[in-house]
Amino acid sequence: LAAKDTMRQTGALQRVEGLLREGGVQVVVSDDVAPNPRDVDIDRQAKVFLREKCDFAVGLGGGSSMDSAKAVAFLAAQGGGTILDYLAGGPHADLAGTKPAFPILCITTTAGTGSEATPWWVVTNTKHHEKPGTGNDSTRPAVSIIDPELMLSLPKEVTRNTGIDVLFHAMESFLANVATPFTELLSREAMRLVVRYLGPVLENGQDLEARSQMAWANTIAGIAIGEGKSSTVGIHALGHSIGGQTDAPHGLTMAAVGPAYMRHTWDADPARYAEVTRLLGYASAGESDQELARRSSEALEKTLEKFGCRVRMGGLGVKASMIEAMADSTFKTMAGCLNCSLKSLSRADVIGLYQASL
Amino acid sequence: LAAKDTMRQTGALQRVEGLLREGGVQVVVSDDVAPNPRDVDIDRQAKVFLREKCDFAVGLGGGSSMDSAKAVAFLAAQGGGTILDYLAGGPHADLAGTKPAFPILCITTTAGTGSEATPWWVVTNTKHHEKPGTGNDSTRPAVSIIDPELMLSLPKEVTRNTGIDVLFHAMESFLANVATPFTELLSREAMRLVVRYLGPVLENGQDLEARSQMAWANTIAGIAIGEGKSSTVGIHALGHSIGGQTDAPHGLTMAAVGPAYMRHTWDADPARYAEVTRLLGYASAGESDQELARRSSEALEKTLEKFGCRVRMGGLGVKASMIEAMADSTFKTMAGCLNCSLKSLSRADVIGLYQASL
Incomplete structure (x- = not known):
């Protein structure tokens, strides 16, 4: 045990x-x-x-x-x-x-x-x-x-860092080139639930309804990344290497690199990235998929801001001198997730994403 | 084989x-x-x-x-x-x-x-x-x-009767007292897909995209009625007894009794029945859950009308003299589904529903 x-x-x-x-x-x-x-x-x-x-x-x-x-x-x-x-x-x-x-x-x-x-x-x-x-x-x-009752005593910081992890599981599995209609359904619902319930649960950790909905979001996002060949994508790949260097909380490592990843990859599938902007709640009427997709990075930034975890890599203890090793580690240890990205990422791309997130 | x-x-x-x-x-x-x-x-x-x-x-x-x-x-x-x-x-x-x-x-x-x-x-x-x-x-x-390609040659009548069956699987599993967050997610998505794609597939049986979406709707609605204790409800229970007496196509037997069932049961859970009206696409802005739920029967009728399968029991060969035997058969052979209804149904209720659907 x-x-x-x-x-x-x-x-x-x-x-x-x-x-x-x-x-x-x-x-x-x-x-x-x-x-x-x-x-x-x-x-x-x-x-x-x-x-x-x-x-x-x-x-x-x-x-x-x-x-x-x-x-x-x-x-x-x-x-x-x-x-x-x-x-x-x-x-x-x-x-x-x-x-x-x-x-x-x-x-x-x-x-x-x-x-x-x-x-x-x-x-x-x-x-x-x-x-x-x-x-x-x-x-x-x-x-x-x-059992969401076991989550009632979770400190706010842990609730936040883990809740953001759920958001990334949901969003990344939706943006994976191995997504299926089944995983997409779970990914969408999990994103919707995090957007709706992470705020309330941060506001009041004793809110059992919000805790239950977050627990359910976590479970279905987990199924979405663990079903068949499904997976997270480059954000998790890059995030893990930050965690290896700094021991930073897992959720925050993705928060640090997520926006740069979205900015770099949205044009690989505008319809899909547009849907992310919609699910995060930042779509305006009349915007084209192209425009919504281009703004998916901004939508993610606003979402992270809203939940109080807009961070940069520097704030997690990463120094510029670590980036080369982190890029190597990403390819060595997280190639599976990297390969599930809709846009393929070279070593230079990964270094660029890290630099943009420092 | x-x-x-x-x-x-x-x-x-x-x-x-x-x-x-x-x-x-x-x-x-x-x-x-x-x-x-x-x-x-x-x-x-x-x-x-x-x-x-x-x-x-x-x-x-x-x-x-x-x-x-x-x-x-x-x-x-x-x-x-x-x-x-x-x-x-x-x-x-x-x-x-x-x-x-x-x-x-x-x-x-x-x-x-x-x-x-x-x-x-x-x-x-x-x-x-x-x-x-x-x-x-x-x-x-x-x-x-x-494999949706196997469905391309399906005659229009069979496409209609089976497509309506999917709608009832989706709607009934959503209205079952044993529904879970997992089955609800599948039920909702299946309803959405039938409402969106049954029309196109009836229009053009060679539309592979529409056939694929209907095949997927069918599969997830099947999971929704077959997962754990999940099930259909009184509509399938009543429909089966019509099929036993008349050999009528399964989908149409439910079309015959569905509206009366909704009219009789909507007040058991107005929020849930209101959601059915929304998913069927007949909600107007500003209507209360109570009002939407009350109109769920009408929404179902309009949906059946739209897909060309608004039928009454008489049209399927049922005579008034068969109703007593059908009611007995419903309790004897389909009690499991009947017991999953949000409103419990007595023998008199079932006879009343049959009479209203004749």
Whole structure:
């Protein structure tokens, strides 16, 4: 049972532990999950998983805890060792021929990373300061519990950073070249819900209706990025490399590069980018798709402003000297998302986007 | 491989048979599927399935062919006998303790009954002139193929009758007391698509874009009525009993009773019925939910009128003398759907709805 120690403070950890024990399950707790879990943590927790002969992994918390559970369930199934072998740059980075992970159960306390609805997990490579995402069908949770009441005590900053992540999951999956009618339906609805409910939930964290709607938005946006070949696009790709260098909150890293990405890519599919401007609520009557698409970047900026998270990379601790390494890392660790962009991005493009976002 | 002989005329049957044989599969063809498949047909086909030692069933065509494949795969798994034992009124009508059906593959050539996306199948009970629907998780197709090109040759009347069925699946699942945020999303989108594309596809059956959108509407409306406990409501319940008595096309039986159902039930949840009026495209600015909900019956009538299938029960061959038996049949064979209505319906209510629709 992987969780942060804050889960003990809210009582959620004891509650889940108690319910599992009532159900006749012996529980081994790892309440030492770090924000942005690191390779060394996963290696250590997988050792415990194997030593204690665990049968399945439970992640209780936000993306860090759920991703820890996924990575541990996966690494333990390989017999332990180091998770680095299975991350970008490692000998088994494509996960081909690996054994299926132990069963995973996710209980999300944020809305969120969508991790409870996807096969994806992200572990920081401490050697190379990278934040590669990976996963396969076996790391899709067997069971997920999404209970908005667990989100009532979430601090405002976490609510904001995770809520913005949902917005990017929804918007990026809508702008992916692998989007399907099914994922589009979920992406649109998730965008609509974030635009409608993130404000109220930031205003009053105890608003259970708004919390519920954000939890639902998070879940369907998660399905939209985790269904079939669906995915996020270049914004997540660029954002992860900021997170690898700075440990900045995941949501804010995308907020930093999102507008530049939209400005650079809108002409790849004006009708689709125009729809984003509409869904964000910044369309005026009589504007052409071309005009609306061109303004999608501005619409995103206004949306980020409205939710109080208009940031630049510099504000997250990025220095100009880091950009080359970040660009390399993006291609090395997040090529999958990059390749789902409607406009293909060269290394020079990525460097340009980082420079424009500094 | 269950199909109507019309599938041989369009060449679809030979194509599917050929592809199966190319894949090394021995094929036994039953091209004698009747519209509204009957108990005696299923019993006979299941005997063939067992005699030929088939491993799985393929339904190629509309609801009749797909439901035949499902019922045969189910009955054969029980070792044969009569399907009547497993329909409403039979000794195993609840399907408890039955063996899981053989695997089912559905290829839908209509948009449609949604059968390719649901566990449900309908077989006519020729003894009691009933059309009970049933199914369990094992009769959900293992694989479904939804190819709008197969629908290009569909006659206009079939396009209309099946398209209206999609509208009712979408609208009824939206009005079910078991609707979830997930099914609601699918129901809304399916209603929107039918309102937008059924006209064009009736105008020009070769319009592949419109056929594709209707095929998609059919599939998601099917998921909306087949996901979890989700379901249609009283309209399908009442419609099935008309079909049992008259063999009228399924879609038209619902068209006959739908308006009376809406008129009788709208006050059970005005906000929800108001949304139906909006989705059907008959809302005016400034109208209250109460007013819009009250007009949902009129909106449905106008919609049916627009698609050329405003019918009354009399026009489908129903006589006043049949109503008592139809009401009994509704409670006996379609109680599941009836119980999903937002307003509970007594026997007197059902008789009243039939009388108002005669």
